[in-house]
Amino acid sequence: MNLKNNKGFTGIDISVATIVFIVFASIISMLFYNMAVSSKKIERKTVATNLCIEIIEALKESPFDKLTKTEEASMDIETLQTISGKTINLPNGYVPEIIIEDYKEENVIKILRVTISYKENNKNEEITIETLVKNI
Numbered sequence: 001m002n003l004k005n006n007k008g009f010t011g012i013d014i015s016v017a018t019i020v021f022i023v024f025a026s027i028i029s030m031l032f033y034n035m036a037v038s039s040k041k042i043e044r045k046t047v048a049t050n051l052c053i054e055i056i057e058a059l060k061e062s063p064f065d066k067l068t069k070t071e072e073a074s075m076d077i078e079t080l081q082t083i084s085g086k087t088i089n090l091p092n093g094y095v096p097e098i099i100i101e102d103y104k105e106e107n108v109i110k111i112l113r114v115t116i117s118y119k120e121n122n123k124n125e126e127i128t129i130e131t132l133v134k135n136i
Contacts, residue, residue, distance in 0.1 A: 041120055045127065048116040051094055052129040055114045058084040059098070064135040067100050067110050074098045094118050109134050 058080055059067065066083040075098040077090055090096065095117045103109035115128040 044118060044120055045125070047091060048094060048118055048125075048127040049129075051088075051090070051096070051116050052114045052127055054088055055080065055096060055098060056112060056129055056131055058086045058088060059100075059112050059114075060131075060133055061086070064110070064133065067112075067133065069102055069110075070098070070100050075100065103132060107135070 062080075062084040074096075077088055077096060080098060081087060097115040097117070099111075099113040099115075101111040101113070103111050110133045111130065112133055113128065113130040115126050117124060117126045119125070
């Protein structure tokens with residue numbers, strides 16, 4: 001007489017398979033979540049970098065004599081658009097700071113420094129690009 005039945009699955013087999021599936025599914029979902037968060041972070045940093053470059057290019061195309069040294073406050077976007085003639089679309093959440101300084105107290109070379117600040121996960125992030133412009 002055979003008392004052992006080898007047909008079908010036992011409760012232990014199903015429990016182990018379910019636990020293995022849940023572990024792998026949670027690992028894969030964590031990977032997808034981390035990829036989405038990293039992708040969004042890189043996208044926001046790219047927008048800030050491109051905005052810095054766009055502002056620097058607008059400053060370089062402006063007449064040199066209009067690039068006056070900013071004393072206490074930075075140049076605002078409206079002033080930049082007026083002197084450069086370019087329209088710069090500023091996305092929501094990005095705050096520019098445009099600083100113009102004289103280089104070595106000569107009025108031949110200017111330092112252009114653009115900083116874009118934005119929030120990422122309730123943390124302030126910023127991108128700064130600095131360049132020199134020479135009066136030709």
